[in-house]
Amino acid sequence: xxxxxxxxxxxxxxxxxxxxxxxxxxxxxxxxxxxxxxxxxxxxxxxxxxxxxxxxxxxxxxxxxxxxxxxxxxxxxxxxxxxxxxxxxxxxxxxxxxxxxxxxxxxxxxxxxxxxxxxxxxxxxxxxxxxxxxxxxxxxxxxxxxxxxxxxxxxxxxxxxxxxxxxxxxxxxxxxxxxxxxxxxxxxxxxxxxxxxxxxxxxxxxxxxxxxxxxxxxxxxxxxxxxxxxxxxxxxxxxxxxxxxxxxxxxxxxxxxxxxxxxxxxxxxxxxxxxx
Numbered sequence: 157x158x159x160x161x162x163x164x165x166x167x168x169x170x171x172x173x174x175x176x177x178x179x180x181x182x183x184x185x186x187x188x189x190x191x192x193x194x195x196x197x198x199x200x201x202x203x204x205x206x207x208x209x210x211x212x213x214x215x216x217x218x219x220x221x222x223x224x225x226x227x228x229x230x231x232x233x234x235x236x237x238x239x240x241x242x243x244x245x246x247x248x249x250x251x252x253x254x255x256x257x258x259x260x261x262x263x264x265x266x267x268x269x270x271x272x273x274x275x276x277x278x279x280x281x282x283x284x285x286x287x288x289x290x291x292x293x294x295x296x297x298x299x300x301x302x303x304x305x306x307x308x309x310x311x312x313x314x315x316x317x318x319x320x321x322x323x324x325x326x327x328x329x330x331x332x333x334x335x336x337x338x339x340x341x342x343x344x345x346x347x348x349x350x351x352x353x354x355x356x357x358x359x360x361x362x363x364x365x366x367x368x369x370x371x372x373x374x375x376x377x378x379x380x381x382x383x384x385x386x387x388x389x390x391x392x393x394x395x396x397x398x399x400x401x402x403x404x405x406x407x408x409x410x411x412x413x414x415x416x417x418x419x420x421x422x423x424x425x426x427x428x429x430x431x432x
């Protein structure tokens with residue numbers, strides 16, 4: 157397993173903090189040809205911007221390295237690779253916004269017309285490594301994270317095989333946006349399973365996300381939906397967007413057409429990254 161899910165169902169890492177944005181700096185000295193580092197943040201969030209290069213004439217001056225490749229993985233050295241630059245001979249001297257694969261409200265690929273929040277969803281930090289570097293060079297990586305409310309929902313359906321259901325209500329008590337999610341279906345969940353996330357009400361609320369007839373896991377992914385520009389036209393690839401998957405007070409996560417929960421293989425874990 158490439159990560160360990162937090163052991164709390166609801167985490168608000170920003171509760172006791174003034175700011176929801178967290179800066180982390182990794183400073184790595186190449187030994188031989190390699191280097192590594194691990195940084196943590198107070199809780200789940202999204203890595204939304206990065207700036208890096210060789211230490212130069214000052215703490216904020218980024219120079220080209222002689223050689224090297226940079227890899228960043230989510231949460232641990234065994235986690236999912238979320239960033240790579242195969243040639244550090246060109247410094248990223250200036251913050252660059254990051255984004256990763258997103259899915260729309262029907263689990264399809266997002267289009268230019270969809271708005272979605274950027275960054276890479278992580279649960280507690282990132283692991284960095286350098287290969288093919290030049291001995292004794294010092295590489296610095298500045299990272300900006302946005303802390304998110306993180307919710308973990310386990311679905312354990314009841315009923316008959318192929319038609320068992322379960323609904324979990326996540327009462328957040330305030331408005332927010334569902335920005336990213338991940339799904340881990342149990343090994344015995346049937347391929348007919350439907351998973352839906354509703355805003356505020358399971359019958360009258362908006363379906364923010366639907367996965368139909370699938371028991372295929374979904375890696376942490378940003379969530380988008382059709383967006384509009386300043387003239388109510390469809391957003392374009394040239395427009396900057398945030399996801400608008402809003403809810404007023406709660407989210408409801410439902411699975412249908414499943415098998416009844418008799419073993420761990422029939423449960424489903426849903427992880428949610430929420431901006432609220």
